[in-house]
Amino acid sequence: MKAARWHARGDVRVEEVPEPTPAPDELIVRVEWCGICGTDLEEYREGPITIPVARPHPRRNTLAPIALGHEVVGRVAVAAEDGSGPPVGTRVVPDVVIGCGECRWCLRHQEGLCPELAVRGQTEDGGLATFMAARARTCLVVPDGVSAEEAALVEPASVAVRALAKAGSVAGASVAVVGGGTIGQLVARVATALGAARVTVIDPVADRLDLARRHGAIGLTPAEAESSQDEADVAVEASGSPTALPLAVRLTRRGGTTVALGIAPEPVMVDRIDLVLKEKHLVGSAAHLWDDDSAVALDLIVRGRVPVADLISHRIPLDDVVGGIRLLDSADLGVLKVLVDCA
The missing domain is CATH 3.90.180.10 (Medium-chain alcohol dehydrogenases, catalytic domain)
Known part of the structure; x- marks a missing residue:
């Protein structure tokens, strides 16, 4: 073969x-x-x-x-x-x-x-x-x-399902996704399917923002997100860019959760004062489980809730x-x- x-x-x-x-x-x-x-x-x-x-x-x-x-x-x-x-x-x-x-x-x-x-x-x-x-x-x-x-x-959608599960239920929550590639788009769509009240995708590429908007998300460039006063209950870093994780932490509200998905070859710095004094949660997400994350992802795709x-x-x-x-x-x-x- x-x-x-x-x-x-x-x-x-x-x-x-x-x-x-x-x-x-x-x-x-x-x-x-x-x-x-x-x-x-x-x-x-x-x-x-x-x-x-x-x-x-x-x-x-x-x-x-x-x-x-x-x-x-x-x-x-x-x-x-x-x-x-x-x-x-x-x-x-x-x-x-x-x-x-x-x-x-x-x-x-x-x-x-x-x-x-x-x-x-x-x-x-x-x-x-x-x-x-x-x-x-x-x-x-x-x-x-x-x-x-x-x-x-299904497998990349499983990554999105697991990442959001790290933050608990997102029903009624605001979710920010830093990175509008395949995984970022899937995180946004899964969040919408799971009942998030507001989903924002941050990416420098206009076509990716347009794609996110067609599925109900707000699309912002990194500069627009930096200057925004809006904060999210959950922020998912799905880029791997050195600037993505610090931005995701900054966009997370007090007591909210930042989920790190992207892999970068070099360490990155986050604002420790912001993280500690605002009691934000920072977690990583990687492997997925076939009977939890993957089964949920398949079901969402089968029912047309995540195109x-x-x-x-x-x-x-x-x-x-x-x-x-x-x-x-x-x-x-x-x-x-x-x-x-x-x-």
């Missing part, structure tokens, strides 16, 4: 590799679409970040080269040997987060915090390939009426993955979600 594998920084190759061999509790997905994520870009541009290179993953025993890709949708090609999970032919969104199952975090269903966390597409082979292995019982079945392309957005089709800006073949990664890294302001056709 074909797979887009990370070999080293700046070295991703589409090459022929053996098909995966599943464990008894795993099924094989024939991948239809897989999104290129900012994480894939970071590994290409700055890696290795999470990809095991010097020594194998402590529990999964995996080592580069690794097939990238974790925003996956496909159909079951081989059902699980142990009988768990859906049958052959079912369209599924596979879970990619794998905990050890034994540590204090896994026993509390917080697998994303596992010290030996594995993630398909980062620490072991993912979905930028013809076939992908996945734990059968954690695959979400995609109902009829939802296209495969829309289902490929996602207009976030897909580019569709490319698997052979052009490197071009897709470079497109995501370009200064092209029209790039949002790049989907790879793996069928």
